[in-house]
Each structure stands twice: as structure tokens, then as C-alpha cells.
Amino acid sequence: MTSRYLSTSQLAGLLKVGDMMIPGDNELAPFSESGSVEHVDRMLEFMTDSDRQGVKLLFAMFCFMPTILVRGIMTLADRKQHLPGLLGAPLRMINIGVKGVVMSLYYSDVGDAGIYDVMGWTPKVVERPDEEVSQPGSGAGDAGAEGRAAGVSEVLPKPPPRSLVPEGASAAESAMALARAGAAALGRLSVAERVSYIASLREIVLRRREEIIDRIQQDTGKSRSDALMSEIYGLLEALVWLEKEGPTLLADRKQHTPLTMMGKTSWTWYQPLGTVLIISPWNYPFIQALQPIATALLTGNTVVYKPSEHTPLEGLIEDLLAEAQVPPSWVQIVYGTGTVGAALIDAKPDKVFFTGSTKTGRRIAARAAKLLVPVELELGGKDAMIVFEDANIDRAAAGAAWGALTNTGQSCTSVERLYVQESIYEAFKARLLEVTEQIVQEVDEDGDADIGAMTVDFQTKIVAKHIEDAKTKGAEVICARPWDGKSKLIPPMVVDRVSADMSIAGEETFGPVIPLVPFESEEEVVRLANDSEYGLTASVWSKDLDRARRVGRALATGGVSINNVMLTEGNPALPFGGVKNSGFGRHKGEHGLHGFCNVKSVLVDKDSDKIEANWYPYTAKKYRLFDDMMTSLFGKGLLRLIGFARAGLKLESYSNKAGREGRGTRL
Numbered sequence: 001m002t003s004r005y006l007s008t009s010q011l012a013g014l015l016k017v018g019d020m021m022i023p024g025d026n027e028l029a030p031f032s033e034s035g036s037v038e039h040v041d042r043m044l045e046f047m048t049d050s051d052r053q054g055v056k057l058l059f060a061m062f063c064f065m066p067t068i069l070v071r072g073i074m075t076l077a078d079r080k081q082h083l084p085g086l087l088g089a090p091l092r093m094i095n096i097g098v099k100g101v102v103m104s105l106y107y108s109d110v111g112d113a114g115i116y117d118v119m120g121w122t123p124k125v126v127e128r129p130d131e132e133v134s135q136p137g138s139g140a141g142d143a144g145a146e147g148r149a150a151g152v153s154e155v156l157p158k159p160p161p162r163s164l165v166p167e168g169a170s171a172a173e174s175a176m177a178l179a180r181a182g183a184a185a186l187g188r189l190s191v192a193e194r195v196s197y198i199a200s201l202r203e204i205v206l207r208r209r210e211e212i213i214d215r216i217q218q219d220t221g222k223s224r225s226d227a228l229m230s231e232i233y234g235l236l237e238a239l240v241w242l243e244k245e246g247p248t249l250l251a252d253r254k255q256h257t258p259l260t261m262m263g264k265t266s267w268t269w270y271q272p273l274g275t276v277l278i279i280s281p282w283n284y285p286f287i288q289a290l291q292p293i294a295t296a297l298l299t300g301n302t303v304v305y306k307p308s309e310h311t312p313l314e315g316l317i318e319d320l321l322a323e324a325q326v327p328p329s330w331v332q333i334v335y336g337t338g339t340v341g342a343a344l345i346d347a348k349p350d351k352v353f354f355t356g357s358t359k360t361g362r363r364i365a366a367r368a369a370k371l372l373v374p375v376e377l378e379l380g381g382k383d384a385m386i387v388f389e390d391a392n393i394d395r396a397a398a399g400a401a402w403g404a405l406t407n408t409g410q411s412c413t414s415v416e417r418l419y420v421q422e423s424i425y426e427a428f429k430a431r432l433l434e435v436t437e438q439i440v441q442e443v444d445e446d447g448d449a450d451i452g453a454m455t456v457d458f459q460t461k462i463v464a465k466h467i468e469d470a471k472t473k474g475a476e477v478i479c480a481r482p483w484d485g486k487s488k489l490i491p492p493m494v495v496d497r498v499s500a501d502m503s504i505a506g507e508e509t510f511g512p513v514i515p516l517v518p519f520e521s522e523e524e525v526v527r528l529a530n531d532s533e534y535g536l537t538a539s540v541w542s543k544d545l546d547r548a549r550r551v552g553r554a555l556a557t558g559g560v561s562i563n564n565v566m567l568t569e570g571n572p573a574l575p576f577g578g579v580k581n582s583g584f585g586r587h588k589g590e591h592g593l594h595g596f597c598n599v600k601s602v603l604v605d606k607d608s609d610k611i612e613a614n615w616y617p618y619t620a621k622k623y624r625l626f627d628d629m630m631t632s633l634f635g636k637g638l639l640r641l642i643g644f645a646r647a648g649l650k651l652e653s654y655s656n657k658a659g660r661e662g663r664g665t666r667l
């Protein structure tokens with residue numbers, strides 16, 4: 001047996017610890033006899049160099065350690081939560097690293113219940129029936145206004161086994177029931193075990209990227225580079241972050257306990273909510289499917305996912321998840337229009353994670369409110385870019401062109417208002433026009449185009465309407481190439497002399513259009529930028545970082561990039577979300593991860609015979625003692641803690657006695 005990455009002694013260490021974890025039984029061979037180490041190699045291949053070195057060192061040490069010591073370390077690593085931070089952290093790493101590598105072999109065979117038993121997990125793996133049924137929507141929705149893309153059928157999920165869904169359930173209820181049925185098994189897995197699915201998904205997406213980009217282009221018409229950089233690279237970066245940070249951020253966390261609660265410990269536990277409904281828009285159909293799905297799975301939630309009817313990527317997400325061995329019941333994908341989305345909300349998920357327009361966000365919030373289902377809304381934007389006179393004009397103009405035109409302007413955080421300080425306005429405009437004229441537009445096959453086409457006709461019409469309105473009200477529209485007002489290949493446009501009454505100034509345009517507005521002072525530009533119903537992100541450009549930070553703080557937005565554009569969402573460690581009509585809640589980063597959790601508060605008291613001071617009986621004496629303790633604790637002066645200790649001891653002793661002997665107790 002050989003490994004591409006492990007030396008003979010490291011391999012021996014792996015087999016030793018592997019046999020300890022998977023000793024084998026009647027049905028299953030022990031780890032060392034289970035075949036090649038190909039899967040372990042595959043896992044090691046995708047580790048960072050430093051992680052791989054760490055694991056290799058560990059296995060080399062295991063090789064030379066007596067078995068009893070290795071067993072002791074692994075037992076301790078399993079109980080890491082009971083150990084103090086400094087000791088717990090390395091043990092946590094050992095636990096994750098060793099389990100991840102040893103189990104990688106077994107994740108490749110989800111159907112084998114014997115393997116799950118070894119892992120201490122017996123999921124109910126639900127077989128998908130062979131037949132696919134096309135049914136009309138459940139009829140529960142009131143949102144039938146949205147159109148349907150040609151050729152996209154409302155394919156509802158394959159029906160789950162009868163035993164899992166109530167008699168007479170609608171298709172939406174069936175999907176929800178099937179996802180719920182998978183929730184217990186997923187929730188029982190450790191975070192490290194869930195991470196292995198995310199790692200596997202990442203590896204598959206990386207390997208199959210060209211085919212995925214083909215599919216994204218077919219549905220959206222975007223340029224190949226747009227698909228590669230935003231949807232594939234963006235997703236891989238996000239998945240790596242989940243894998244690396246998830247185990248720490250989802251581990252039980254010790255919290256501060258007040259002095260008066262001496263002897264107790266306080267914790268937060270990050271537990272799954274259950275089943276999350278994810279509803280996505282059409283502009284980034286791949287990353288906006290898999291990023292929230294991966295976040296939900298990592299936090300232990302099963303998913304019902306409804307893609308946009310305009311860019312369903314039909315079958316692709318199912319295919320990738322199946323290859324990553326994600327059991328079918330963990331992610332149900334339901335195709336259809338808003339009517340189907342509404343019916344899924346009525347099926348009462350444990351959370352709705354919605355990305356889409358403000359108009360639909362309002363409907364969803366109202367519908368979910370009736371059932372008290374929590375919602376997170378990632379909605380539209382009208383993002384401002386503010387360029388001060390000391391900014392580097394070439395760089396800022398290049399940034400503005402990319403920020404406004406990437407994905408053909410169909411990004412919620414596109415630059416939709418470009419404020420440039422008066423003194424550099426003309427020079428900046430000239431440079432911006434040069435840059436936009438050079439933009440190559442094509443639904444290309446080799447990555448040699450900057451932007452592609454608009455995805456949907458109705459958005460193309462909105463862009464045409466905004467341009468017409470701006471022209472009528474006196475704006476100058478400078479277009480890189482002629483446009484007939486109909487083609488989905490809308491060329492980049494710079495709009496000069498924009499006034500506040502134009503729809504292009506206030507409404508989301510969502511196309512390759514850059515409205516330019518001059519400003520004189522810092523105060524003026526902050527007022528102009530904040531004069532919007534939206535508040536997603538913004539960018540501020542200036543060499544004076546104090547000024548840039550000051551303006552950044554003054555902007556009413558969920559994020560701000562300084563001397564860069566659309567970059568807060570590029571970092572998966574940063575929370576993403578808006579204020580005002582751009583929605584609420586935060587996706588990504590620690591806040592986003594915890595948004596998919598039931599953050600449970602836990603207070604552990606040791607098992608004593610003490611009667612607490614705040615329990616009955618309440619007497620005049622206790623009142624005085626409590627008051628003494630409280631005024632010492634929260635008062636001023638160096639001796640207050642001595643006063644607090646004295647009063648606290650008296651109160652404790654009296655409360656104990658009074659709790660047993662009743663109100664007449666004397667101290």
C-alpha cells in the first residue's frame with residue numbers, strides 16, 4: 001500500500017489510528033484492509049501545505065507512539081470541549097484532521113449503512129423514486145405575477161415515500177416533509193463531519209468548472225470570465241472559509257458569567273434551526289444556490305431550495321450534490337415561479353433565506369410573518385461610489401467601470417451612482433469613457449470578453465425605460481456603441497447631467513449603465529449618497545484614509561469598500577447584507593453562519609444544595625441585604641468589592657437558611 005503524500009511511517013501511523021476508529025465488524029473491513037489509500041490522497045491533495053504538513057507530522061508521531069497513548073490522545077480529542085482553551089485548541093485540530101482524513105474513504109460510499117454505524121450515525125437514507133412527476137403548483141401562492149422563462153417547466157420534487165409525508169400533502173409540503181425527515185440525521189453529525197461534504201463539493205466544483213460555466217452561460221448569457229470569477233472562484237473561496245472557520249465558529253463558546261453568579265458557567269451552543277428555505281434570483285444562479293446551501297448544511301440544516309424560474313440550471317445542483325454524496329433528503333430542489341416559492345413558505349420552514357428584489361422581499365416577509373417564520377432578506381441596491389479629488393484617476397475610473405459593468409451591471413452591489421468631486425470631474429469622465437469604449441462584449445467561448453448579455457428581457461426593458469427617461473429629462477447618454485433599445489447586448493453607457501428626478505438616479509437599473517454626478521464637498525456627497533431608499537454597499541476613494549473612513553462611517557449602508565469596489569462581498573469572512581430597502585439580516589462571515597443557527601444560551605450550575613438569593617422567600621431583611629450587595633457592586637470606590645463580598649456572604653447565608661426554615665428565619 002502506497003500513498004502519494006505519506007511516507008511509510010506516516011502511512012503506518014494513519015493505519016494505526018484508522019484501525020482504532022474503524023476496527024471492522026461482520027459487514028465492514030477494518031480501515032487498514034479496506035482497500036487503497038486513494039481517497040486519503042485525494043483529501044490530502046486539497047489541503048493547504050501547512051495543514052497537510054500538520055497531518056503528516058501527526059501520523060508520523062502516531063507511528064512511533066504506543067497504541068495506548070494514541071488511543072488516549074484520540075479519546076481526549078473527542079472530549080475536547082471539557083478542556084481549557086490552550087489544551088483544547090490543538091486537540092480540536094487533531095480531532096478534525098484525523099477524523100477528516102480517516103473518514104474520507106467512507107464518505108465515498110453513502111449508501112452503506114454499516115459505515116454510518118461505525119461513524120456513530122444511522123441516518124434514514126431516503127431513496128429517490130425513479131419517476132419524476134410534473135404537477136401544477138399547490139395553488140397556495142398569491143405571487144403569480146412573475147413570468148416564466150421559455151422551456152422551464154414547473155417540475156416539482158420527486159415525491160418522497162408516503163410514510164414521510166402527511167396524507168394529501170401538496171408538492172411544497174412534500175418537499176418540506178422530506179427535508180425535515182433528513183434534519184435529525186444531519187443535525188447529529190459533528191461539524192467536522194459536515195465539513196467533509198463541503199470539502200468534497202469544493203473539489204467537485206473545481207474539477208467540473210468548465211462544464212459548470214457552460215451551463216451558467218446557457219442560462220444567463222454572461223461572459224465566461226464573469227462566470228469564472230464571480231460564480232466559481234467566489235464560491236470556492238466561500239467554501240474554503242466555511243471549512244476552515246466553521247468548526248471554530250460553531251464550537252460551544254464559553255461566555256462571561258457575572259460575579260453574582262459565581263460558581264456557574266455560561267455557554268452558547270450553535271445548533272441547527274431545522275429546515276431552511278432558500279429562494280434565489282437569476283443574476284448569479286450558481287453561487288447564490290450553493291453558497292447558502294453549503295452554509296445551511298454546515299450549520300446542520302437541511303434545505304429546500306427554489307432557484308429563479310429564469311435561470312434554474314436544471315439538474316446541475318442536484319448532480320453536484322449527489323457526487324459530493326450529500327444524501328437526497330438533505331437538499332430538496334423545487335423548480336417554479338413565485339407561486340411555488342409562496343407555497344413553500346406556507347409549508348412553514350424554520351427560516352426563509354431570500355435573495356431577490358425589494359418588491360418580492362416585502363411579499364415574502366408579509367407571508368412569513370403570518371406563520372412567524374423568520375426571514376433574512378438580501379434585496380436590491382443603488383450603490384454609490386464616491387471619488388474625491390485626491391484619488392488616483394486612472395485606478396478609480398478602471399474600478400468604476402468594473403464595478404458598474406461586471407456581470408453586465410446585473411449585480412445587487414453594482415455601482416449605480418458615481419459621485420465625482422467637481423475639480424476632477426471632466427478628467428475622470430474622459431478617462432471613464434476611454435475605459436468603457438474598450439469593453440469587449442460577447443457571450444464568448446474562451447474568456448476573451450469583458451461582459452456578456454443581459455439575462456432577461458424584462459430587465460432589458462427596464463434599462464431602456466431608464467435611459468429614455470434620463471434623455472427626456474435632459475441627461476446626456478454617452479454610449480460605447482449604438483443600441484437599438486431592445487437587444488440584450490446592451491453596450492456600456494455613461495450618463496452625464498443626471499438629476500434627482502430621473503428614475504436612473506433613484507431606482508435600481510440593473511444594467512451596464514453608469515450615472516455620473518459631480519459634488520463639491522464631503523458633507524454634500526454624504527447627503528446625496530444617503531438620499532436613497534436603498535442601503536446595500538458603497539465605496540469611497542481618497543488618498544486621505546481618515547476622510548475615507550469618516551465618510552464610510554457616515555454612509556447608511558451594510559458595507560463599504562475604501563479605495564476599491566464591490567470588495568466587501570469578495571471576502572467571505574465579512575458579513576454581507578443591507579439596511580433600509582436593501583433588506584435585513586447578514587449572510588456570510590461569523591454573523592451569517594450564526595444566522596443559520598439556533599444560538600442556544602446555556603447556563604450550567606454545579607449540583608449544590610444552595611438556595612439562591614433571588615428565590616423565595618422575599619423578606620424585608622433580604623431586601624436590605626440584596627440592596628447592600630447591589631449598591632456595593634455597582635457603586636464607586638476602591639473598597640466596593642470588599643463591601644460586595646461582605647454583603648454577598650450575608651445574603652447567601654440568610655437566603656440558604658430562609659429557603660429551608662421559612663420567613664421567620666434569623667441570621
Ligand code: NAD
Nearest residue numbers: 143281282307308337338341342356357360378379380412
Ligand atoms: P425577484 O424578487 O423577482 O425573484 C427572486 C426569487 O423570488 C425568484 O426565485 C422568484 O421566483 C421568487 N419569488 C417571486 N415571488 C415570490 C413570492 N411571492 N414568494 C416566494 N418567492 C417568490 O428577483 P430577481 O429579479 O430574480 O433578482 C433581481 C433582484 O435581486 C435585484 O433587485 C437584485 O438587486 C437582487 N439581488 C440581491 C442580492 C443581495 O444579496 N442583496 C443579490 C443578488 C440579487
